[in-house]
Structures are given as structure tokens and as C-alpha cells.
Amino acid sequence: MELESVKNSGTAVRLTEKKKQTAKFSLWNISGYGLLYLFLGLVAVFQLFPIVWLVLFSLKNNQEVFNLSPFALPKTPHWENYVKVWTEGNISQYFFNSLTYTVSAVILTIVLASMVTFAITRMKWKGSRLVLGIFMVGLMIPAHSTIIPLFSTFTKIGLIDNALSVILSYTAFNLPITIMILLGFYEALPREVEEAAVMDGANIHHIFFKITLPMTSPVIATAAIINMIYNWNEFVFVNTFISSDSLKTMTVGIQNFIGQYTTDWGAIGATLVICILPILIAFLLLSNRIVEGIAAGSVKG
Amino acid sequence: MNKVMSNKKAIIIYVAPAFFLLLALIYIPIIQTGYFGMMKWTGIGVKEFIGFDNYAQLIKDTLFWKSAYHSFLLALFSTISLAGYLFISIILAGKVKGVDLLRKIYLIPMLLASVAIAQLWLKIYNPNNGILNKVLMALGVSDPPSWLADPKLALYAIIIPIIWQYAGFYILIYYAALKNIPEELIEAARIDGAKPWQIALQIKMPLIMNVIKVTIVLAVVGSLKYFDLIYVMTNGGPNGASEVMASYMYSKAFKEFDFGYASAIGFFLLVICLVVTYGIRKLTEADKEIY
Numbered sequence: 001m002e003l004e005s006v007k008n009s010g011t012a013v014r015l016t017e018k019k020k021q022t023a024k025f026s027l028w029n030i031s032g033y034g035l036l037y038l039f040l041g042l043v044a045v046f047q048l049f050p051i052v053w054l055v056l057f058s059l060k061n062n063q064e065v066f067n068l069s070p071f072a073l074p075k076t077p078h079w080e081n082y083v084k085v086w087t088e089g090n091i092s093q094y095f096f097n098s099l100t101y102t103v104s105a106v107i108l109t110i111v112l113a114s115m116v117t118f119a120i121t122r123m124k125w126k127g128s129r130l131v132l133g134i135f136m137v138g139l140m141i142p143a144h145s146t147i148i149p150l151f152s153t154f155t156k157i158g159l160i161d162n163a164l165s166v167i168l169s170y171t172a173f174n175l176p177i178t179i180m181i182l183l184g185f186y187e188a189l190p191r192e193v194e195e196a197a198v199m200d201g202a203n204i205h206h207i208f209f210k211i212t213l214p215m216t217s218p219v220i221a222t223a224a225i226i227n228m229i230y231n232w233n234e235f236v237f238v239n240t241f242i243s244s245d246s247l248k249t250m251t252v253g254i255q256n257f258i259g260q261y262t263t264d265w266g267a268i269g270a271t272l273v274i275c276i277l278p279i280l281i282a283f284l285l286l287s288n289r290i291v292e293g294i295a296a297g298s299v300k301g
Numbered sequence: 302m303n304k305v306m307s308n309k310k311a312i313i314i315y316v317a318p319a320f321f322l323l324l325a326l327i328y329i330p331i332i333q334t335g336y337f338g339m340m341k342w343t344g345i346g347v348k349e350f351i352g353f354d355n356y357a358q359l360i361k362d363t364l365f366w367k368s369a370y371h372s373f374l375l376a377l378f379s380t381i382s383l384a385g386y387l388f389i390s391i392i393l394a395g396k397v398k399g400v401d402l403l404r405k406i407y408l409i410p411m412l413l414a415s416v417a418i419a420q421l422w423l424k425i426y427n428p429n430n431g432i433l434n435k436v437l438m439a440l441g442v443s444d445p446p447s448w449l450a451d452p453k454l455a456l457y458a459i460i461i462p463i464i465w466q467y468a469g470f471y472i473l474i475y476y477a478a479l480k481n482i483p484e485e486l487i488e489a490a491r492i493d494g495a496k497p498w499q500i501a502l503q504i505k506m507p508l509i510m511n512v513i514k515v516t517i518v519l520a521v522v523g524s525l526k527y528f529d530l531i532y533v534m535t536n537g538g539p540n541g542a543s544e545v546m547a548s549y550m551y552s553k554a555f556k557e558f559d560f561g562y563a564s565a566i567g568f569f570l571l572v573i574c575l576v577v578t579y580g581i582r583k584l585t586e587a588d589k590e591i592y
Contacts, residue, residue, distance in 0.1 A: 036392055043389060044406045047468065051409065053432055054421050070432040112319040119315035124307040131316060138327050140578055142526035144547045145571035148554055148564050149333035150326065152344070172326035175319055194306075204311040233414035235529055240555065251416045255533065258420055265424070272420055276413045283412055287405050290412065294470065295477045298519065 051276075058082070058269025065265040081266035082274070085257070090245055091271060094253030101163060101238075101249060102231040105170035106224050112171065113178035113223070114216065118208050120179075121186040122194065132183075138176040147240055154241055165241040166249075170231050177230075177297045178223050184296060185219035186212075225286050226293035229279055250275045331571055338565035343558045355565035365566065368537070368544040371456055375463065375545065376524035382464050383471060383516055390475035391501050404476055408469030415466070415529035422462040423449070423534055449535055452542035459534055459543055463527065471516055478512040479505060514585045521581065522574050546570050 057065050059077040068074070085091050116135065120128045150169065151160070159165040189212070197207050213220075238252045245253070254271050261267045283290060338355050340348040359365055389407075393400050410418065425431050426448040437445040448458045482505060490500050506513075528547035531537065537544035537552065550570065554563035 040389070040392065040403055043468075044403055047407050047410055047465070050421055050425060050465075051413075053425075057424070066430050070435050112322070115315040116319045119312050122306065123312055123315070125309070125312050131320065134328075135319075135323060138323055140522065140574060141327055141331060142522075142547070142567075142570055142574055144526060144528065144550055145334050145567040145574075146327055146330035147551075148337060148344075148560055148567060149330035151554075152333075152337075152560075153330070168322065169326055172322045175323060198305045202305075204305055204308055207305070208315070229412055233412075233416075235414070235416050235532075236551075251414050254420070255416065265430070268420065268424070272417045275417045279412050279414070280409075283405075283409065287408075291405065291408065291473060294408075294473055298470070298474055298515070 054269055054272055057265050058273045059266070060269075061266050062264065078266055081270040085261075085267050085270045085274065089257050089260075090248075090253060091250075091257065091274060093246060094248055094250045094257075095274065097163075097247060097253075098232055098249040098251070101166050101170065102228055104163075105167045105174070105231050106227045108167065109171045109174045109178050109227055110220055110224055113175050113182055114213060114220070115208070116175075117179050117182040117186050118212055121183065122189075122191075122212065123204075132179075135176050135179050138173075139180070143173060143236055147236065150237075151240055160241055161243050161247060162241075163247060166237055169237045169241070170234060174227050174230055178227060181223045181226065181293055181296045182216065182219055185216055189215060221286075222289045222293040222296070225282060225289050226297055228282065229290070232279060331568075334564050334571065335568045336564075337561060338568045340561040340564070342561040342564075344554070344560040348561070351561070355562050356569075358562065359565055359569060364541060364544070365546075365549060367541060368546050368549040371543065372525050372527065372545045372547075374456065375460055375527055376521045378460050379464065379467070379520040379524045380517055382468070383513070383520055386468060386471040387475050387506075387513070390472050390479055391505060393472070394476050394479035395497070400476075404469065404472055406469075407472050410466045410468070411470045416533050418462060418466055419530045419533035422530070426458055449543075450539055452539050455535055455539060455543040459530055463524075463530055466530075467520075467523075471520070474512060474516055475509065478509040482508050510585075514581065517585075518578050518581050521577055525574055525577065526570060546573075 053070060056071070056073065058081060059079070060068070060074040061078050061081075064072075064074050116131075119125075120132050150165075154160040154162075154165045159168075193211055193215070194207055197211055202211075233251060234249075235251045238249045239255075242248055242252065245256075254275055257271060258268050261271075337348070339350060339352055341351045341354075342348040393404060425433050428434055428445070428447040428450070431448075433448070434445040446454055449455050451458075486504060486508070487500060490504050495504070526547055527545055528551065531543055531545055531548050532551065535543045537548045546566065547570065550563050550566040553559050553566060
């Protein structure tokens with residue numbers, strides 16, 4: 001709803017701007033706009049350039065990295081850098097682990113957060129605002145202030161060096177922001193459908209799973225992609241809780257891996273590209289949802 | 302309707318699992334951190350209760366205060382950079398075609414894993430073959446700095462990629478807020494003869510003040526607990542020159558196995574973050590409801 005009005009006002013702005021532009025067509029305006037574009041373009045170059053450079057050197061061998069200009073393309077792209085890191089080290093294992101942890105935590109987080117948000121926004125009970133507040137304060141707690149007790153507790157109950165410690169931590173720490181993203185959508189849902197279902201004698205679980213949850217699928221998609229990005233990129237929990245190489249994720253695994261290859265720029269570049277590629281692809285496909293999710297998850301009155 | 306929708310048992314079933322996870326993995330641990338902070342403890346074996354000794358030690362620990370100073374410096378630079386992001390957002394929200402593409406491009410660094418970003422910037426700063434020094438040498442600088450290895454530069458050399466990484470995030474937030482301003486207000490001001498910069502400073506800025514406050518809190522708190530890039534790029538070095546609170550705490554715990562002292566730092570970090578959040582909100586509360 002909110003976003004729609006944002007979009008509408010956006011087109012309104014553009015329309016009035018267009019009128020202005022044609023009305024006041026002057027040299028000053030042209031050079032002014034030129035400067036603005038130049039400035040915004042430079043910012044874009046600054047933001048993108050390191051990543052482009054990374055992709056370039058991931059396809060070079062050392063000789064080309066050291067001797068060619070940094071902006072030059074390699075004569076023939078060295079795809080074997082990618083083959084080498086994917087087959088020689090544990091990168092494929094790390095990649096698979098990242099995927100498993102990410103997906104498990106996303107599913108768990110979305111289900112639990114949806115249940116809480118449903119109870120807070122659709123059901124009537126005293127203390128619902130208090131409970132919401134307790135979840136929201138979780139947004140402000142630094143992970144570092146919990147990590148020693150978590151390490152100690154996971155050790156005690158045998159979950160250290162176990163995928164569960166990571167998945168549960170991801171879930172707990174992402175619940176607040178996920179609820180925040182879901183909240184606005186749930187509050188805007190019409191009550192009539194639920195009322196009709198109650199009239200028909202549906203019980204609460206039927207209403208949640210069969211009626212409300214399916215209606216929230218757009219916002220679930222948004223929340224899921226945001227969760228996915230956070231989990232895929234997470235570092236501290238895995239670095240602290242996981243010691244076996246076979247259980248490490250990309251972010252932690254590549255640290256050791258790169259340590260072994262310090263002088264092989266192509267191999268390092270390829271490893272880093274493999275690490276960021278899933279997110280880049282998700283971004284290309286779902287950039288609108290990502291933008292929406294970040295906006296909804298960051299600012300709320 | 303009411304009977305179904307206020308069914309106590311159902312409410313418990315829907316809230317309890319998430320609530321339990323939140324308590325077990327966030328709230329109980331922060332209480333434990335405060336408690337462990339009063340122990341002499343290596344992480345394994347017995348904890349010995351020493352009262353507030355760790356906290357007393359913390360107050361006298363110059364290395365810690367140095368790292369705290371660095372954290373606040375990062376917070377300061379992050380907050381100052383907000384002005385730049387706001388400036389860019391005002392341009393984006395007002396004048397330009399292709400806005401969507403631009404602000405999406407700006408966002409990309411924020412979506413990528415910090416540790417990958419860190420490794421990439423290690424390469425950028427590489428004294429011999431990094432792109433920065435290659436460009437500097439091509440421009441005629443004969444003896445370019447060694448950046449991360451230089452104690453005077455290391456911290457600033459890390460602050461740049463941190464600011465680079467989060468630029469798109471804040472631009473996105475400001476842009477959304479600016480687009481929410483009713484067009485009639487801007488139009489009315491324009492008809493009254495207001496200049497673009499007057500509109501920006503006297504109409505747009507006050508209208509998005511709430512959002513600006515939130516971003517200040519996010520930037521300050523995010524900086525105070527910042528860890529990832531520093532841990533990977535310098536691990537606080539050279540010789541503590543880029544140490545921040547979180548990296549100091551982490552090496553006390555998992556390198557020196559001084560879990561008691563590290564817990565005290567962790568608890569202090571928590572208190573600072575909460576106090577700063579509360580403080581900024583209180584300080585800027587006067588003009589709360591503008592819309």
C-alpha cells in the first residue's frame with residue numbers, strides 16, 4: 001500500500017519535472033543536469049568498480065595481474081581458476097553448507113515469525129504490544145554481547161561444531177527484523193476474510209495456515225530474500241561455533257582457503273566471486289523485493 | 302469471531318516457539334554475559350567469582366579505551382557520511398531519470414558478504430599489485446603508502462570500505478522517505494518562489510527528520526559494534542592501530558581465552574549500544590510528530 005503511493009508520487013514528480021524541463025530549457029539547465037548526472041554516475045562507478053575489478057582479476061593469471069593494466073581484459077579468460085578452486089579445496093563443500101544452513105534457517109524463521117506476527121496483529125490479547133516490543137528490542141542487541149554465553153551453552157549441550165547451533169542462532173537473530181517486515185503487511189490485511197471463515201466454523205489453525213498465510217506470500221518472498229542475504233553472508237557465529245572443516249560455510253571456509261593461496265590472485269578472485277555470485281544473481285532477479293525488504297526492515301517510526 | 306481470535310491456548314502455541322528462541326539465544330545470554338563478566342574464567346573449567354574486578358580492570362585498560370576511541374571515530378565518520386547520502390538522495394528523488402537503476406547499483410556492495418568485501422579490499426590495498434597503488438604509481442606517486450600495514454593509515458583505510466559498503470543502504474532509506482513527502486507541499490513552496498536548496502533544507506529535511514534520526518541511531522550503533530571487515534583485514538593491527546571494541550573483545554575471548562574479561566567487554570558494549578540508542582532518541586525527541 002505504502003509502496004504503491006510512493007510509486008505514484010514518483011511518477012507525479014517525474015511528470016511535473018518534465019513540464020518544467022521543457023518550459024525552462026536553457027544552457028544553465030543543461031549544464032546543471034549534466035553535472036548532476038556526472039556526479040551520480042561517478043558515485044555509481046565508485047560503488048561498482050571494485051566488484052568489476054574483482055571479476056577481471058578472477059579471470060587472470062598472476063602474470064597478467066602483475067603486468068597488465070588493472071582495467072585490461074585477460075587475453076583468454078582463465079576459467080580454470082574457477083575449476084581449480086571448486087575441485088581442489090573444500091569450496092564446493094562450504095558452498096553446500098552455506099546453502100543448507102541458509103535455507104533451513106530461512107524456512108524456520110519465516111514460519112515462526114509469521115506465527116508471531118499473526119498472533120500479534122490478528123488475535124486479541126492483552127500484552128501483545130509488550131511481546132512485540134520485546135521482539136523489537138532484539139534488533140538492538142549486538143551479537144558480540146551474546147556470543148560467549150552461546151558458545152558456552154552450545155558446548156555444554158553438545159551443539160558446538162554442529163549445524164544446529166548456527167541455524168538456531170540465525171533464526172533467533174533474524175526473528176525481529178523478519179517480524180518487522182511482515183508487520184505492515186499483516187496490519188493492512190482485511191479482516192473480512194477471516195470473519196467469514198469464523199462464521200463458517202473454521203478453527204484458528206485453519207485460518208492461519210489455509211487463509212492468512214497464503215495471502216501473505218508476497219511479503220514472505222520479501223522477508224525470505226532478506227533473510228537469505230543475511231544468512232549467506234553471516235560470519236561470526238560460524239567462525240565461533242564451527243571448528244570442523246566439513247561444516248564450515250563459504251564466508252568462514254574461504255578465509256583458510258585464501259590463506260593457502262595468498263599469492264595466487266586468480267584463485268582468490270574466483271573464490272570470492274563464487275562466494276558473492278548467488279547474492280548477485282538473486283539481486284538481478286529480485287532487486288525490487290530486496291529494495292522493498294530493506295526499506296521495510298530498517299525504518300519504522 | 303472474538304472467541305476464536307482470542308483463544309488463549311492458540312495464542313501460546315503461536316507465540317511461544319519464537320519467544321522461547323528469542324529468550325534462549327538473545328535475552329538469557331546477555332544476562333549471562335553480565336554475570337560471566339564477574340568471573341575469572343578461561344572458558345573451560347571452574348569460574349571464580351571476582352566481583353567487579355574485570356570492570357575495574359576495563360576502566361584502567363588503555364588498549365580497550367584505544368579500541369573504544371576507534372569505534373567512536375568510526376561512528377563519527379559514519380554519521381558525517383550520512384549528510385553526503387542525504388545530499389545524493391535529494392538529487393535522486395528530485396531531478397533524475399534512471400533513478401531506479403542508480404540506487405540499485407549503489408546498493409550492491411551492501412548485499413555482499415562482508416568477509417568477501419574485506420578480502421577484495423585487501424587486494425585493492427595490496428602495496429605492490431593492488432589497484433590503488435598501481436593507479437597512484439601511474440599518476441607519478443613514486444612511494445605510495447602501504448595502507449593497512451601503516452599504523453597511521455590502517456584505521457582510515459578500513460573506514461573507507463565500510464562507508465562504501467553501507468552507502469546504498471542509507472540512500473535507499475532516504476530516497477523512500479523523500480518520495481513519501483506529498484508533492485503538493487513541494488509544489489506550493491515552488492509557487493511561493495522557494496529555491497531548490499531552500500526546499501531541500503527548509504521543507505524536505507524537517508519532514509524526514511524522524512527517518513534521519515533512525516539512520517543516525519543505525520549508523521552509530523552499527524559502528525560501535527562493528528567487527529567483520531576489521532577482523533578479516535587487519536585483525537586490529539598493526540599493533541592495535543585499527544582495533545575496535547568488538548574485535549578487542551573477540552581476541553580476548555577466543556585468542557587469549559580470557560572469557561571473564563571478554564564477557565565484561567561484551568556487557569559494556571551492550572550497555573553502550575542501548576544507552577546511545579536511548580540517548581539519541583531522547584536528544585532528538587522534541588519535534589516528534591511532524592506528519
